[in-house]
Amino acid sequence: xxxxxxxxAETQQENRELWRWEESRWTNPDIDWxxxxxxxxxxxxGSVSTQCVIMVDGELYAYGxxxxxxxxxxxALRGASRALEGTGMTVDDWHYCVGTGYGRVLVPMAKKAVTxxxxxxxxxxxxxxxxxxxxxxxxxxxxxxxxxxxxxxxxNFAMNDKxxxxxxxxxxxxxxxxxxxxxxxxxxxxxxxxxxxxxxxxCVIFAKSEAASLLREGWDVNSVLxxxxxxxxxxxVELMQRVGLEPELGITGGIAKNRGVSERIEKEIGMKFNAxxxxxxxxxxxxxxxxxxxxxxxGAALFAKALAEKQKGK
Amino acid sequence: MLANWGYQDGSGGYxxxxxxxxxxxxxKCVEACPEAVLEVGEDPADPLRDDPVAFVTEEQRKKLKFTxxxxxxxxxxxxxxxxxxxxxxxxASDRKNLPCVASCEKEAITHSx
Numbered sequence: 001x002x003x004x005x006x007x008x009a010e011t012q013q014e015n016r017e018l019w020r021w022e023e024s025r026w027t028n029p030d031i032d033w034x035x036x037x038x039x040x041x042x043x044x045x046g047s048v049s050t051q052c053v054i055m056v057d058g059e060l061y062a063y064g065x066x067x068x069x070x071x072x073x074x075x076a077l078r079g080a081s082r083a084l085e086g087t088g089m090t091v092d093d094w095h096y097c098v099g100t101g102y103g104r105v106l107v108p109m110a111k112k113a114v115t116x117x118x119x120x121x122x123x124x125x126x127x128x129x130x131x132x133x134x135x136x137x138x139x140x141x142x143x144x145x146x147x148x149x150x151x152x153x154x155x156n157f158a159m160n161d162k163x164x165x166x167x168x169x170x171x172x173x174x175x176x177x178x179x180x181x182x183x184x185x186x187x188x189x190x191x192x193x194x195x196x197x198x199x200x201x202x203c204v205i206f207a208k209s210e211a212a213s214l215l216r217e218g219w220d221v222n223s224v225l226x227x228x229x230x231x232x233x234x235x236x237v238e239l240m241q242r243v244g245l246e247p248e249l250g251i252t253g254g255i256a257k258n259r260g261v262s263e264r265i266e267k268e269i270g271m272k273f274n275a276x277x278x279x280x281x282x283x284x285x286x287x288x289x290x291x292x293x294x295x296x297x298x299g300a301a302l303f304a305k306a307l308a309e310k311q312k313g314k
Numbered sequence: 315m316l317a318n319w320g321y322q323d324g325s326g327g328y329x330x331x332x333x334x335x336x337x338x339x340x341x342k343c344v345e346a347c348p349e350a351v352l353e354v355g356e357d358p359a360d361p362l363r364d365d366p367v368a369f370v371t372e373e374q375r376k377k378l379k380f381t382x383x384x385x386x387x388x389x390x391x392x393x394x395x396x397x398x399x400x401x402x403x404x405x406a407s408d409r410k411n412l413p414c415v416a417s418c419e420k421e422a423i424t425h426s427x
Contacts, residue, residue, distance in 0.1 A: 117359045118361055155316065157317065159321075160321055162321040238327070307362075
């Protein structure tokens, strides 16, 4: 490799977007939406990601998940078109659409905005099944702990959206700082000889400066990641204990994909989260990808169905 | 449902807890609160509920420690003098004297700090 090529490779390395996670979409080929079922949609415009879930008569038809842009309306439209890709369906075919997440009031096609608390409870119940009682949702900018009954109705909840610590955005910033792709962060945080102590602060800004000084002291990147993951886990555990832990436990949101955090939470509370698999055997058999990020939008779509039926009944 | 409105930061947890199964949306707490922390309307956490319910306004959810501090300091137990120099954290036994908590006949409101 010439010096020039090396320099270029290094620049490319620098330009890598380490925080970027995988966007996804899926369509159910076995459903004919033209058959006349109720088409309901849920759009979850979050601070970091946007999801759109489309259901036909309460059955998952399609979903799309992507990164939020700066505008809520634009994000909602992009989310919708991602889910609609290749289906031949348009937004006009939807009978009812519910918006949720931070940008819920900005979803132009939504007939109603529902808070993410209600939607996540309903969505997680649908994904994990009625045996789930406690749900931890770690989103881009907040984390929520919900206790639900067997129908997914909220019994008790607490939410922390005061700062990015203990949330996905904090992890993104941190991964970018230590130079580890976010998709590998969980794995890397376990590649340590000894579990380090948690970084003392979980404020992203201060955690960054603490990481800088730890790296200067000679810590390797994996240990720093482990220390940050542990701090994030401890932060969330405080909130979980406030609401109370009742088995079974489910985890949703982007951080559910990071075993560096989720397994440390399990260790802290001494309980296990349920496996990230579909409660509905049909979906499991079809190998529908179990994307923990769609829980909010799925809940919104289920509410949309209920509201559409309510509207019809009137 | 127990709705925990508030937040948690490095200094502690600050939540107003409303038992929505008990709350009938009468609105007396809204009148009692000197800082307009509470409002009554459609349940933000349950879109299928028909009856109105009390909840903490979106604006106040992230600053309850500060907004509620005057009540905690002066209106609990022994009044202003007894609580001079208070930290804005009320003893659990005194929280029943907070205007919002005292106004609720159904005892649906509790403070976590």
